[in-house]
Amino acid sequence: MLAIISAVLFFIAFLINAADISTNDxxxxxxxxxxxxxxxxxxxxxxxxxxxxxGRSRR
Structure with missing residues (x-):
């Protein structure tokens, strides 16, 4: 689950950088x-x- 979240964050960072979107600091x-x-x-x-x-064993 965390890997998917990090992939989404990387994609958002890429879009901000590639589209040259002006955001706040x-x-x-x-x-x-x-x-x-x-x-x-x-x-x-x-x-x-x-x-x-x-602690559970399978038999």
Missing amino acids: TFTSTNVMLLGLTVLALHVAGIGSGWSVR
Whole structure:
């Protein structure tokens, strides 16, 4: 799920940069790209990867 969110953030950053859309200082393409990198780092670290069942054995 986090990988999809980061892909969407990268796409938004690309659109802001490619279309030369003027935004305020908060939503520049660099800031959106850094948010995407943060979410991607959380995904790679294993945060938000789903529920894991521990202590249950299958027979």
